[in-house]
Amino acid sequence: MLWRYIAKRLLIGVVQLFGLIIAVFFLIRLLPADPVSRLVGMNASEEAYAQAAAQLGLDQPVMTQLAQYLGLQPSVQPGLLQGSLGISWVTNEPVLSEIGAYLPVTIELITLAFIVALLVAVPVGMLGALNPGGRTDKGVFLYSLFAGSQPEFWWGLLFVYVFYYQLGVAPPPLGRLSPMTNPPDFVTGFMLIDTLIAGSLPKFLEALHHLMLPVLTLAFILSGPIIKMVRQNMLRALQSDFVLYANCIGLPKKRVARYALRAAMAPSMTLIGILYGFMLSGAVLVESVFSLGGIGQYSIRSVLAFDYPAIQGVVLIITAISLLVYLLLDLVHAAIDPRIAH
């Protein structure tokens, strides 16, 4: 039953992705942009222009381009069906391997940030709901007044100023490892994992140290909505009939609180999933401040250069990950709440 549900969701996901590929493919080509002249320059001769266009395949009819992209003509060039996202027009590297290098940076960053944010925000939101108007609540109000109203890159800069420049507890914001350190061999792209695979504990700790400030910045921003949501859901759960009834039959206070928390977490899953999907490309400002070459920066570079294969590849991969995250959280939600039927 469960496996059938997962299979069905994955199948639907593939259909969604296919629709998205087609849409993005045509929408990009509708833009009033000329990627060829962006590559060869405004003053290039007509021959050079034509040669570049032919090289990019842009002289072909649109439908032929689409067929090639999808991999329906593997004799000409490999496409999606062959597991290729195409070749970047800017770097001449395969898009897939580029994304493979950039994406883990972002995933590592936001996953850690989410874990930290949840560890802080859930208890804080709970306390706020258990004692509305109390000290926790007032603190949260002050925090949301500041955190919510200022952009994250500003907080990043501020944290760099305080923790690196003033206190000196954080490393400079210059990437994932110190510039003097030799990075470990590329295996997964996740620095924390690759350093461990390389068997170097000092490098692992250094990577963790470098992640400290960016994770802190993101977690600081993410905690706002999560606290608010947990508090809201918790308040609703505490006012529900079944919590009142749990009190009526004299269950211990702790058990009543557990009843309420579980009921509050179930609906929170959805928002966490949406936030995660959003952060995949939304973490770009923090990545820039800390010189982390993440997927957000890769997207911006591709868009500015009209690098069609790269743009298509990024959209495809980010959507696929979002869909997987949604599926995962739906499964967690269903495990918490038996009313969600597959």
Add this chain to the structure above:
Amino acid sequence: MTLLTVRNLQVTYRSETAVSRPVDGASFTINPREVVGLVGDAGAGKSTAALALLGLARAPGAITGGEVIFEGRDLLKLPEDDMRAIRGRDIGIIVQNPRAALNPLLRVGTQIGNAYKAHNQSTEAEARKQAVDMLRMVGINDPDRRVEAFAHELSGGMAQRALIAMALSSRPKLLIADEPTSGLDVTIQAQFLDEMWQTVQATGSAILLVTQELGVIANYCDRVLVLHDGRIVEDAPVRQFFESPRHPYSQDVLRLFRERGGEYPAQITGDRNFLKTDALTKHFPLRNSKKVVQAVDKVSLSIGRAEAVGLVGESGSGKTTVGRCLLRLVDATSGQITFDGTDITALLPADMRKIRSRMQIVFQDPYDSLNPRWTIEDLLAEPLRVHGTPDRATVRAKATAALKLVDLDPALLDRKPRGLGASTLQRVNIARALILDPEFVVLDEPTSVLAPRARNGLIALLAKLQKDLGISFLFISHDLTTVRYLCQRVAVMYLGQIVEEGTVEQVFSTPRHPYSAALLSAHLFPDPINRRVDHPVPAALQGEIPSPIDVPKGCYLASRCPHALEACRATAQTLTQLPDGRQVRCMRVVNGDI
């Protein structure tokens, strides 16, 4: 020695703008093993008082005064932990809307086990065994499987039983039952209350039974407390309460019962076939299937001029669909409807519209059927505008007259539905139905959301309208007491068919069809002399109502009927007239076997 003494209990709700005290100085006592009824209007503070006995109040309310003395200790002065120990162990409670009171995320057995473990030293396995035993005790079949169920998998009756299993798991000395049967079907209501009564007799608990239903009070309680404006205004043994209520509120509630006594409404004379259906049938197609839901099955019904005909039956029996077919709000699949000599089954929309001004409908939920953004005048004027566009002055005059007709103050015309009570809004609905001077009105459970006092008022109003204006009513209801006071004739429906039809007196005093008999025996009439708990009750029908998708070949009731023979299962039953004029769909009754 009293079990519980309440003195000057006060609960206060404080908002930024107002302070209200739903319970304000209530005092009463409960003796061991006594069944005490607590009655009062909706909003009289009954549920608030019941919760306050446990030292609880819904936010933002708080208990602001009084004493609740239970076995010599004032519960309101106890420390939190001692109070928690008493809740559930010495005082159990069951509440209305049981499904919401169960934790939706945990299995029922786990919840009962948790309640048991909170008050008894026990292992996980013992708690689970206790859960199974309790579920069996409250009459749940297959308790070993049911402990694994979640709240949403239980029916309302089942959930209420699970709640009572939890409440009684530690054998409390007092059980508070707060409207335990609201939302249950009539047939299950009596069965549940019987079971609760028997269970409590077995555990030796006293009951405080909070209810609005006089039938429940009369059949189960030893003593009645009347809560009005936050105080107990009457405290009397149940028979004395019904014979000579002292407080004006009690007198009001019991007015119909006292005035009408055993009388039935007088039969009408004249045109008996003002509205007539012939083999009216309605099927709803099922999606992705060739099968259909057979909602109404060959219903032939006639309603005379100025006659009120009751249509009764369990939920899902097709009552509402019949009402909607009559006005062609849904079109019948087959059959014929004749209104005042005209066949309206296939009238064109323009002609139907003309007829429609002569037939109206009032729906069950008064809140849902009135647009909250319109004023009462707009609401009343809408039918007038639809059927011709009279000038403003005429609309105003007619709207005023319509409000007066239903005993409402014309000052309401400029108000919006918000803030008006259910009974006022239901009167507005009736006024809106009456504003076109209809000759026939379908009333679809118009009293089911009303408190008893408002219900009495509405019944009196409908009877007056029927007499003064000569309107015919189809009164759809599961409340047999109301039907008994209002209708001349009654038709009993089961699974889309009429199984018995006759005068109210015939059907109510000597029901012949086994289903009518079961329905009437399950109904709690407000009669404290002939109490259910004092004599053996005829067994309720076994099993569940069959699915209207795959209806049985023979008699629809055969699977549940104690009199069923092989022949009943094989042959379809026909509605046959008996010598006394009533019609019954049962071959054994017609043959004189039962």
